Amino acid sequence: xxxxxxxxxxxxxxxxxxxxxxxxxxxxxxxxxxxxxxxxxxxxxxxxxxxxxxxxxxxxxxxxxxxxxxxxxxxxxxxxxxxxxxxxxxxxxxxxxxxxxxxxxxxxxxxxxxxxxxxxxxxxxxxxxxxxxxxxxxxxxxxxxxxxxxxxxxxxxxxxxxxxxxxxxxxxxxxxxxxxxxxxxxxxxxxxxxx
Numbered sequence: 001x002x003x004x005x006x007x008x009x010x011x012x013x014x015x016x017x018x019x020x021x022x023x024x025x026x027x028x029x030x031x032x033x034x035x036x037x038x039x040x041x042x043x044x045x046x047x048x049x050x051x052x053x054x055x056x057x058x059x060x061x062x063x064x065x066x067x068x069x070x071x072x073x074x075x076x077x078x079x080x081x082x083x084x085x086x087x088x089x090x091x092x093x094x095x096x097x098x099x100x101x102x103x104x105x106x107x108x109x110x111x112x113x114x115x116x117x118x119x120x121x122x123x124x125x126x127x128x129x130x131x132x133x134x135x136x137x138x139x140x141x142x143x144x145x146x147x148x149x150x151x152x153x154x155x156x157x158x159x160x161x162x163x164x165x166x167x168x169x170x171x172x173x174x175x176x177x178x179x180x181x182x183x184x185x186x187x188x189x190x191x192x193x194x195x
Contacts, residue, residue: 004036005187008078011043012085012096019117019156023147024084026165027115030176031082034184040078044095047071052101059104068102075106080113080187082179087118087125092132100132107136109194111186113179114144117156121148139186143178 009028013020024041031039049071054063063069085092100107114129116122123146130140151168153159165172 005079006038007080008042009082013093014045014095023115057104072103072106080111082113084115085125087122090124091128092125109190111139113141113183117147121146141182145176
């Protein structure tokens with residue numbers, strides 16, 4: 001019997017006032033409801049990552065900082081990832097970029113999906129994340145969850161009150177299902193190829 005994919009949902013924002021845990025918890029529950037997956041939440045706030053200050057990527061030499069090595073060891077356990085990211089100034093948050101830079105070989109030949117949010121659905125952040133993923137030798141799903149526009153303001157505190165994502169399930173549920181289906185396929189394909 002094939003090994004169950006182990007998937008990490010990564011919360012990419014670390015601000016105290018972040019919204020990211022709301023969509024992260026939502027996609028985590030959906031991912032955990034799938035048959036045959038093991039799913040964990042990795043919150044960047046729980047990792048004391050320094051700003052990247054190594055002589056080179058760990059593709060070329062081991063990282064010296066123990067915090068970076070701990071992050072790499074954590075990532076190595078997973079077969080695929082779901083990044084939950086806001087859009088900051090047309091890209092991903094600095095904390096997420098730093099976390100991506102702190103590892104290299106642990107991302108290689110693994111799949112990822114994206115849940116992004118912001119006034120335009122975090123689409124530009126998602127595109128930057130896909131480009132970074134290419135450099136990290138990752139496979140991105142075509143489908144993603146974009147929480148934007150009136151949906152975003154219906155559930156985000158900026159809209160006047162924070163509500164659960166179940167309020168907009170009709171808008172974002174189908175894209176989540178597509179993304180998770182594609183992530184399953186790509187994760188199993190890359191697991192087989194790595195094996």
